[in-house]
Amino acid sequence: MPDPLTRASTTTSVVLLATTPACALVCAEGTLLDRISGQLGALSVLDVQVVSAGDGLGADLRNVAKIVRAAPGAVVVLPADLVAHTEALALLLEHPARDTAALVSHDTIAGPLRPPVRVEGGKIITAGSSFHLVPAANAAFRGVLQAGEGDLRALADVAEELAELVDAGKLGPVTPVEAVDLLLVGLVRSGVAVRAAGLGPLRADRVSGQDAADTAVAGLAEVDEGRVRLETSVKEDDGFFATFLVSTWTRHLVRPVALLRLTPNAVTGISLSLALLAAVWFSAGGQGGRLAGAMLLYLSFALDCLDGQLARYTRTFSPLGAWADGLSDRFKEYAVYVGLAVGFGGSGIWYLAVAAMILQVVRHTLQYAYTGAVADAARVGAPWGRPARSLMESEDAGRAPGVIGLAQRIERDTVARWLKKIIVLPIGERTALIAVTAAIWDARVTFLSLLCWGGVAALYQLAGRIARSAR
Structure with missing residues (x-):
């Protein structure tokens, strides 16, 4: 795979949510947090700010809001317990539009770490969490959310509103595991247009245990990232x-x-x-x-x-x-x-x-x-x-x-x-x-x-x- 001829300048910042125990799971690069940090370093990222486990989900969401309000450009929020191909992260981080988008797989296999969403016309029109149901779901959110520069204020407002609802106990027994899921729900429900970035054959899985982490990391080798990169260079929605x-x-x-x-x-x-x-x-x-x-x-x-x-x-x-x-x-x-x-x-x-x-x-x-x-x-x-x-x-x-x-x-x-x-x-x-x-x-x-x-x-x-x- 050739190196880029010249890498375009970027103002995209990353908020890395290291708020779950799974972030410390062991892999060849050290921990899952170390692994994804290294991947982000290989992409066009302005800076990476890590949100560590604090005083609960409400505090985590307020930290996200604070970072987003100070960001100079697009912001990507993702959990550090994510095992993904670098090309999967690049679908958002290096997309030229720098728009508001979320990484999804077009299947209906949902779970605690794969909340259901409904996609129509390339946009996410409904997103779910353990508190929010999704009628007729046709895809699953895979944990990576990007807010374009024009939607940063909306994301910060959503994070603060969610923090208040969590602290008041109005969203049920939600945990820090669902932080990014709730942010997607909030953006969609506030009327922000969220593009559905299809994962395709690439892998991006959140894990909660060592066995799952080992399986996910091993599964990455089953996909030829270079070939996928070539295939995705051709526009999907062309004439x-x-x-x-x-x-x-x-x-x-x-x-x-x-x-x-x-x-x-x-x-x-x-x-x-x-x-x-x-x-x-x-x-x-x-x-x-x-x-x-x-x-x-x-x-x-x-x-x-x-x-x-x-x-x-x-x-x-x-x-x-x-x-x-x-x-x-x-x-x-x-x-x-x-x-x-x-x-x-x-x-x-x-x-x-x-x-x-x-x-x-x-x-x-x-x-x-x-x-x-x-x-x-x-x-x-x-x-x-x-x-x-x-x-x-x-x-x-x-x-x-x-x-x-x-x-x-x-x-x-x-x-x-x-x-x-x-x-x-x-x-x-x-x-x-x-x-x-x-x-x-x-x-x-x-x-x-x-x-x-x-x-x-x-x-x-x-x-x-x-x-x-x-x-």
């Missing part, structure tokens, strides 16, 4: 074209490209160069030029997928890289539009080209404006952005009504989910549409296809955004 016609082969280039010490930004630059060459070939006109342009455009998109895979594999994330990648996508697409219009000739084609550009700008505005509005609402605590619920109330097992409920049901159907991804005409499908129509027909067909399909996609996006906002 149909990217998933089945590009990533199936670009994943085999990730390791060789990493060994060549190419950075993701360098791959982005090569992708941009190929797209510009495609535009030049399109501008030449003729069937041969359009075929060459279509092939170069496909290869450009393949490298566009590869740069993200390389960034995830080497964990070389940066705001500059994300910005450059997004800007490059827009520039490549519009350059190809210009090339096609020049190659077709005539003034009429430019009306179609400009209309296609405007439509894409409108669609991007719909997407990013809505995303920004949701983020802003979460930061300021708008009621529709953060619908708070009491930590003492019963959980409602009902489903979201209307359009939102229909969308959630579609997500659970594989065929319908892929159709939904295709309908919105993501960049992979747009690339395929441009390449195929330009190679077989001409630029007029390409622009008309983009306008028709793009118009349907825009209406679909607009209806979805309105329905979610109205909820």
Whole structure:
């Protein structure tokens, strides 16, 4: 496994809960606390603060709240009795979003150290503890919780509220073992969006005895972390074209490209160069030029997928890289539009080209404006952005009504989910549409296809955004 080319700077802090007797269980690295401390040292962590067993769960939660309020960025809370792959910890600690998320396994085998949760649409909508029940659970929490910078205040407030409930005896006979479980419950019930980070084939198990610790540590060797790291470098929620016609082969280039010490930004630059060459070939006109342009455009998109895979594999994330990648996508697409219009000739084609550009700008505005509005609402605590619920109330097992409920049901159907991804005409499908129509027909067909399909996609996006906002 290659070392990262350059490790991105981080402001992620870790709160390590060494509040259970299991933290002192023996392993090859010394104790479980020593083991997980060493793993954290190998990851991008600003600092690790250990909360030792004190005057009970209430005091532990107040210590967590105090640390969180002083943190400069994202905070990860995890117990020191956790036996996990380093790659499992990296799913949260080195995720570029630094968002609020929890490590889960998508199974229903729950237990005292594996509280049940319910996941829908990639988010945890219900979380459990010995006090909080979860109707229709479909996953289990595996002990690692991250709060993004925008949710630190919510986490601190939840920790303090839980401490008061524990001290008042209102949560029953809970113990320090459940500290992180209760924090997850509190975040979910306070309306914070918590991403479910799937564990996949990796292992992460909390243990309570020496035999269980020995078994868990031995089980780690059964999984090839390097192979899992490579597999997880490919986006799970990508579009149909990217998933089945590009990533199936670009994943085999990730390791060789990493060994060549190419950075993701360098791959982005090569992708941009190929797209510009495609535009030049399109501008030449003729069937041969359009075929060459279509092939170069496909290869450009393949490298566009590869740069993200390389960034995830080497964990070389940066705001500059994300910005450059997004800007490059827009520039490549519009350059190809210009090339096609020049190659077709005539003034009429430019009306179609400009209309296609405007439509894409409108669609991007719909997407990013809505995303920004949701983020802003979460930061300021708008009621529709953060619908708070009491930590003492019963959980409602009902489903979201209307359009939102229909969308959630579609997500659970594989065929319908892929159709939904295709309908919105993501960049992979747009690339395929441009390449195929330009190679077989001409630029007029390409622009008309983009306008028709793009118009349907825009209406679909607009209806979805309105329905979610109205909820």
